[in-house]
Amino acid sequence: METSTSNQSPVIAQQMQQGDLLDYEFAMAQAKQQSSPEQSAPFYLAAAKALVRDEQYLQARMILEAHVINLDTPSKFGGLLELSTVAIALEVPMLAVQVLSQAGQMPIAQRPENNIKLLQHHAAVMSSLDSWPSAVRDYMQLTLMLPVEQQEANRQQLWLAIQNLTDNEVSYLESSPIPLLDGWLQVSKILREQAQTVDQQVQAFHIWQAQNPGHPASMNPPLDFQIMASLEQHMPTSVAIMLPMSKELKTASDAILDGILQQYYSNTSVQPDLRIIDTDSFTTFTEAYQAALASGAETILGPLRKQNVAQLPNLVTDVPTIALNQLESNTIVANLYHFSLNVRDDIRELMTFAKKEGAQNSAVLSMQPTWALRQSDQFREIANELNIPVLNAISYENTPTGRASAVKQLLQVDESEARIHKIRQWTKQDVESTPRARQDLDYVYYVGKLDDAKQIRPLLNFYFAEDIPLLASQTIHDKAPNSTTKSEDIERIIFTELPAVLDTSSKTGDTPFVLQRLTALGNDSYLLAKRLALFTNVKSARVSARTGIITLDDDGIFNRRPNIVTYKQGELIDAKESYFAQKKEL
Numbered sequence: 001m002e003t004s005t006s007n008q009s010p011v012i013a014q015q016m017q018q019g020d021l022l023d024y025e026f027a028m029a030q031a032k033q034q035s036s037p038e039q040s041a042p043f044y045l046a047a048a049k050a051l052v053r054d055e056q057y058l059q060a061r062m063i064l065e066a067h068v069i070n071l072d073t074p075s076k077f078g079g080l081l082e083l084s085t086v087a088i089a090l091e092v093p094m095l096a097v098q099v100l101s102q103a104g105q106m107p108i109a110q111r112p113e114n115n116i117k118l119l120q121h122h123a124a125v126m127s128s129l130d131s132w133p134s135a136v137r138d139y140m141q142l143t144l145m146l147p148v149e150q151q152e153a154n155r156q157q158l159w160l161a162i163q164n165l166t167d168n169e170v171s172y173l174e175s176s177p178i179p180l181l182d183g184w185l186q187v188s189k190i191l192r193e194q195a196q197t198v199d200q201q202v203q204a205f206h207i208w209q210a211q212n213p214g215h216p217a218s219m220n221p222p223l224d225f226q227i228m229a230s231l232e233q234h235m236p237t238s239v240a241i242m243l244p245m246s247k248e249l250k251t252a253s254d255a256i257l258d259g260i261l262q263q264y265y266s267n268t269s270v271q272p273d274l275r276i277i278d279t280d281s282f283t284t285f286t287e288a289y290q291a292a293l294a295s296g297a298e299t300i301l302g303p304l305r306k307q308n309v310a311q312l313p314n315l316v317t318d319v320p321t322i323a324l325n326q327l328e329s330n331t332i333v334a335n336l337y338h339f340s341l342n343v344r345d346d347i348r349e350l351m352t353f354a355k356k357e358g359a360q361n362s363a364v365l366s367m368q369p370t371w372a373l374r375q376s377d378q379f380r381e382i383a384n385e386l387n388i389p390v391l392n393a394i395s396y397e398n399t400p401t402g403r404a405s406a407v408k409q410l411l412q413v414d415e416s417e418a419r420i421h422k423i424r425q426w427t428k429q430d431v432e433s434t435p436r437a438r439q440d441l442d443y444v445y446y447v448g449k450l451d452d453a454k455q456i457r458p459l460l461n462f463y464f465a466e467d468i469p470l471l472a473s474q475t476i477h478d479k480a481p482n483s484t485t486k487s488e489d490i491e492r493i494i495f496t497e498l499p500a501v502l503d504t505s506s507k508t509g510d511t512p513f514v515l516q517r518l519t520a521l522g523n524d525s526y527l528l529a530k531r532l533a534l535f536t537n538v539k540s541a542r543v544s545a546r547t548g549i550i551t552l553d554d555d556g557i558f559n560r561r562p563n564i565v566t567y568k569q570g571e572l573i574d575a576k577e578s579y580f581a582q583k584k585e586l
Contacts, residue, residue, distance in 0.1 A: 024050035031067070041068050041075040048082055057089040069099070077108045081121045088128045091387055094358040096125045116145050127161060129356040130349075130561075133169050135161040140178045143216065152220070156540075159222045162188045163542035164549060166563060167499065168574050183215040191224060192544045194527055195266045198228050198235070227537050234533035236320075238273040239526070240292035242302030243324075246280035249304060255515040256324065259522025259546075260301070272298075279303055289315045299529045312336055320532055322525060322558075332555050337532070339525055339558040341517055341547070343375055346473035346496040346562055347382050350445070353494075353564055353575075354471065355388075359442035364393040365410055365456065366447035375447045375473065391441060398452060407459040412438040446470045446493070449478045454489035461488075469494060474562065477501075477513055487569050494575045496562040500546040502572065520546035528558060 024047050031043035044067035051060035061083065068079030080103035087096035100122050103109055109118055123138035139158035146154055162184055165173070170185055170192075190204045205225050209218045241260060243253035257276070264271060275295040282288040285308040292300050300321040303309060309323045313331040326338035354362075362383060366376040376393060383390045396406030407413070444460075446453055453476055460468060472495040481490055500520035501513055511519075524545045528535070535541045535552040543550045548560040566575040 022046075022050060022053075024054070037067065038071055038073050041071050041073045041079075044068050045075045045079050045082065048079070048086075052082065052085060052089075055089070057086045061086045061090065069102075074108065077103055077106050077114060080106075081117055084121050084125055088125060091355070093125065093129050093355055096128075100125060112145065116142065119145070123157065123161075127157075130164070130352045131356055132161050132164045133173055136165065136173060136181070137176070137178060140181050140184075143180065151216075155216060155220060158184065159217075159224075160540050160542075163191075163224075163540070163544075164561070165544075166549065166561075167192065167544060168563070180215060183212055184217055187217045187222065187225075194263070194543075194545055197267045197270050198531070199270065200267075202229050223538050224534065224541060227534055235270070235530050236272050236298035238275065238295065238297050238299075239529055240275040240277055240295050240297035240300045240302075242277045242279050242288060242292055242300060242308075243304055244280045245276075245278040251515070252518055253304060255518035256304070256522035256525070259519035259524075260526045261522075262519070263523045263526040277302075279305070279308060285311050286315065293319060299532065301525050301529055309338075320529075322528055322532075324521065324525060326557065330555065330557065337528075337552070337556045337558060339521070339528060339550075341474075341521055341560075343473045343475065344378060344382060345548075345560045347379050347445075348386075349496055349561055349564065350471045350473070350494075351382065351386060351388060354443055359469075361389045361391055361440055361442045362445055363391050363410055363441055363443075364445045364447070365406060366393075366395045367398055367449075367452060368395050371475075372447040375475065376445075379445050379447075391438075398448075403455055403459060407456065407463060410444065411441070411460070411463050411465050413463050441465075441468055443469045443471050446472045446476065448472075448476060450476055450481065450490065453493055454481075454485060457489050457491075457493060466492070471495070474498065474501075474513075474517065479513065481567065481570060485570075487567070490567045492566070494564060494566040497565050497572075498547050498562055499544075502563055502565065503546075517547075523547075524550065 027043050027047035027050060031040040031047060034040040034043065044063050048060040048063045048068065051057070051063070064079050064083045064086065068075055069083060080099045083099045084096040084103075087093065087099065100118065104118055108114055119138050119142050123135050123142070126132070126135040126138060136158065139154055139161055142154050143151065143158065165188070170188065173181065174185055186208060187205065190201055190208065193201060193204070196204070202225065205221070209221070212218045241257065243256060244250070245253050245257075260274075264274065273296075275292065275297055277288055277292050277295070279285060279288040279302070282291070285303065288303075288308075289300075289311075297319060300319055302322075302324055303312075304324045306325050306327060309325045310327060312321060312323055313333045313336065316333055316336045318335060320335045320337065322337045322339050325340045326342055330338055354360075362379075364376050364379055366372045373395060376395065380390050380393060392410055394406050394410050396402045446456065448456075453470060453472065457470065460466065460470075470493045472493065474496045476493070476495045477497055498517050498520050500523070501516050524547045527543070527545055528550070531543065534543075535558075541552065548562040551559050551561075553559055564575045565572050567573075
């Protein structure tokens with residue numbers, strides 16, 4: 001076990017080399033036998049590390065805070081690093097950031113071996129917070145410092161972080177002066193060129209290799225390119241598209257099909273046969289699915305209706321099927337995958353964003369339509385899974401009185417007013433006072449449309465809660481603000497949105513945002529059909545596409561990481577780097 005024995009007394013150093021310090025009981029026994037807290041510190045550190053290996057994080061934190069990091073000993077640096085790992089496990093990210101900052105200020109951190117440890121822990125913390133630009137910078141620094149035998153593992157972590165960057169973050173890092181980073185970003189941008197075929201992307205990478213023979217990515221290509229080199233032979237030669245094209249979902253299906261065909265015709269060199277099957281024209285969905293199989297399809301895209309998706313586990317065999325919807329609880333079946341615009345992806349991304357900035361306590365404010373109440377329930381379910389406190393959940397009637405009453409209840413202003421009323425009754429005097437909003441609320445998850453939200457934001461400001469942000473999914477962004485909308489009524493509202501909708505270079509005219517999103521869903525579903533082998537062979541595969549950064553989990557669910565945006569002076573801007581910084585200045 002590696003320990004910091006320099007500056008320790010010879011007796012302590014000898015004791016630490018004896019026995020099994022990997023054993024918690026032995027380490028604690030040794031700690032209690034020492035004659036001073038300073039001499040006990042390295043043994044307590046060893047005990048805490050043993051607890052971390054056993055996932056006893058809370059007990060490890062108590063030992064580190066009580067016996068290691070509070071003392072000025074050589075063990076303090078290691079204790080702070082270990083506490084950062086514990087803090088992430090306990091989902092207290094700001095503590096992890098704080099203790100690493102404290103460790104970095106210690107003179108011992110300047111030693112090369114300690115500087116490496118500090119960077120490795122900081123990179124891990126930034127990755128856990130999805131702060132990928134910071135993680136990339138850390139891993140790049142480590143490439144210049146690590147010994148040869150540790151370089152490969154670091155390269156893999158670096159590539160994973162780069163693949164998690166949004167396109168905006170890639171552009172931001174392109175101006176960085178870090179050596180070799182530009183080459184890594186160029187390789188990533190080759191993968192992001194979705195208009196190219198896999199073969200064209202591989203050829204572009206080979207050209208880049210020839211131009212940059214000494215770059216680490218050239219000498220040790222990312223696994224993605226190694227798999228892609230043989231991906232063409234795994235691509236389907238026939239794809240069946242199952243959509244409800246005749247009844248109430250025709251408009252949605254038309255938008256999805258438009259996206260599929262856009263991706264299909266973007267490359268004419270490699271095109272599988274397409275078979276479009278209208279599920280509305282069959283008596284049962286089983287008949288429609290059998291028709292897709294009979295067409296000779298090697299991959300199936302669809303269906304869209306949830307009741308049809310529910311039947312897939314009993315129908316899918318050896319033909320990969322990518323459903324374009326998913327259930328609250330999906331049955332895991334070989335060759336069955338799900339890709340959709342499920343709001344759960346948006347909620348998780350918002351929660352991660354808030355947590356990164358130290359926001360923890362939340363509340364939910366929703367309108368009363370069924371879809372809004374369902375989304376409110378989804379937020380609370382995910383918050384419960386992630387141990388995020390939800391202090392209150394309120395639905396309101398969309399009237400002036402309903403909105404005001406809901407905001408008062410949410411902020412507990414109504415309770416403050418009741419207390420003032422009681423004091424006036426007791427004293428029989430007109431006590432001068434102002435109701436105050438609660439102070440323990442970090443953010444509100446709002447479920448409604450943009451015109452509804454701009455009625456809520458001024459109410460929060462009126463009750464002295466202007467620093468409490470509203471977070472929302474893409475459903476809030478049903479249209480662009482009109483000319484009569486006041487900037488201050490929609491600022492400090494942050495929400496998720498797809499890159500396709502934010503792409504100002506694409507000409508979508510007056511197409512509603514919801515249809516633009518469905519077109520992006522179709523575009524990316526066809527992309528996934530062609531690249532399914534990449535995801536199934538490379539667990540860390542990431543694709544930056546029209547719906548966001550796409551990954552595949554162990555349950556066969558394609559997850560999306562959308563962009564997070566906010567309005568500023570009437571214009572949409574990326575919220576990740578600017579929003580909370582702006583909030584802190586208020």
